[in-house]
Amino acid sequence: MVTFFQDEWRRVTRAVRTLDVQTMVVLTLAAFVVILHFNVGSRSVFLRHLADGFDPSWRTLWSWGWWFGTKGILGFVVPLLVLYVVFGRSARECGIGLGNWRLATGIAALYLPLVAVGTWILSDGSAFQGQYPHFRGAAFNWQFFLIYEALFLFYWMGWEYLWRGFVLFGTIHKLGLYAIFVQAVPFAVLHVDKPWPEAMLSIVGGIALGALCWRCRSFWIAVPIHAAQMMLLDFWCTLRARSDVDGWGWSALMEALSALGG
Template sequence: MFDLASTLLAAAAGPTGARAAPTLFETATKALFPVAAYLALAPVLWFFFRGTWRELDVAAHEHQRKTLASGSYDYRPAVLFVTTALVLTLQEYYGGRDFYENHLKPFLRELEKQGGFGVDLRKWNELYGYGWWAFTRVFGYVAVPMIIWKICFRKDSLLDMGLRVRGFLKHAWIYGLCLAVVVPAVVIVSRAPDFGTYYPFYKQCSRSWFDLAMWEMMYFAQFFALEVFFRGFWLSGLRTTLGSGAIFAMCVPYCMIHYGKPYLEAAGAVVAGIALGSLAMRTKSIYSGFLVHVTVALLMDLLALSHRNALPTSLWGP
C-alpha cells in the first residue's frame, strides 16, 4: 500500500514510466538511492525526535531496574512478538486475493444463484475482494492483538495504545507540517506516466461516487488498523523494555509487509516507520499519523483519477 516516505523518495528519484530496460548503473543508482536518503534524513529525525527517544530510554531503564529488583519477568515482548508472527502469517496466507477467489467467491456465487443478500459478482466482485482484504487487516491488526493483550495483561488499558484523544489539538501543527512536506511531493509524483494507472487500487472507482466512497472507507479502515498495530500495539507493548529501540524494532516488520511492492515503497517504509513511530510516542497518539496517511492517500487517488479524466460522473453508476 501507499507509504509517505516512498512518495518523497519517488519524487526525489524522478518520474518513471514505460522505457527501455535500465542499465546496470541505473539499477545500482536506484538500489543505493535509499541509503543516501537515509543518511540525509537521519539528522532531521534526530533533531526532531532526540528528546522523545531520550525520554523513552530513561523510562525503559527505570522499568527494567524495578523489574529486575523485584525478581519478576516482563512477558510483554514475548507475547507481542508471538502475536505479531501469528497475525502476519495468517494475513499472508488467508488475507489476500487468492483466498477470496478460491474460497469466498464460490460461496458468494452460490448465494447469488439463490438470490440471497443482493450478491452481484458481475458488478461488485472486485469490491468484495477488497472488502475481504480490509476486513482481515482490521481484524488481524486490531481485534486479535487487543483481545490477546487484554487476556494476558488485564491491568493494561487498551487506550494506552495511542488511542486517547486528549491533547490531540495541541499537536495538530505537526499534522499540518507533515502535509506541507508531503503534499508537494505527491503532486510531483502524480505527474509520472504510470501514476494514473497505479492508483486507485480499486479500478472501478471511476464508475460512480458510491464505488469511490466504498473503496476509500475500506482504504481508510486498513490505514487505521495499520496505525493501531504498528504505532499503537507494538510501541506500547515494547516501550518499557526497549525504550526508543521499540521504534526501530517496529520498522522491521513494517518494512517487510511492503515486500512485493515497488522497491522505493519498501525502502521508504523504514523512514516512514521511524518518523510515524516517533511522532506517535511524542504525541502519545496514533491519530496524527493516521490523518496524514488518509489525507495523502485520498489526494493520490483523486489526482490519479483526475489526470486520466476518470473522476466519477454518476452517484450510483449503471
C-alpha cells in the same frame, strides 16, 4: 546424561520466568498476524472460496474489501482486545487515547496540504494513473469509490496500529525507547518487494512514525500521515480518469474537480 538434561531444563525454566509476558505475547502475536493476513486475508482466498455468494459486478470490490477488512480486524481489533481485555491496559497504555492531540493536530495541519499538492502533481504521471486506485472500478463509479476508500481507511488503521500501536505501546514499558526501533524492523521488511529506494526509505519512515507516535502518546497521528498519500493519489487519479485532464496547474485542477459532479 539425565542430570545434564535436568540442569538444562532448570536453566530454561529460570529464563522463561524472567520474561515479560505482555512483551512476549505482543511480539509473537504480531508475527502471527502478518502470516495469517497474507494467507487468510488475501484477495485470492476471497475469489476462490467466497465470491460466488456475491453479485458478479461487486465481486472485485468485495475482494479488496476482504483484504482491507481482514487487515483492520487482525491488525487493529484483535491486538487492541489483547492489550485492553487480556492485559487490562488503559486506552492511553494501548496507544488509542487522544494523547498530545494539539501536537498531532498541528503536525497533520502542516503535513496534509503538502501531501495534497504533492500527490496532485504525481497524479499527472501515467505510471501513477495506471496504478491508482488499485481497484479500477472505483475510478468510474463514485459509490464503489466511497466504499473502497472507507475500507481502505480501515486497512490503514490495522496496518498502523499493529506496529505503531500494538508493538510500540505494547513493549515500551519493557524496552523503553528501543521499542521505536523494534517496531520499525518488521515494517521495513514488509517493504522488501517495493522498489529499493522506497524500501530503504521505509526504514527511516518507520523509525520516524514510531518516534512521532511515542511523542504524541497515541498511534492515531500515523493513520493520516501514512494513509493520506495513497488515498489522495486515488482521488486525484480518479478525477483525471473521469475528466481526461493533463497537467497540474490551477486550470487543470479546476477542470479535474468538475468531474466530481459526473
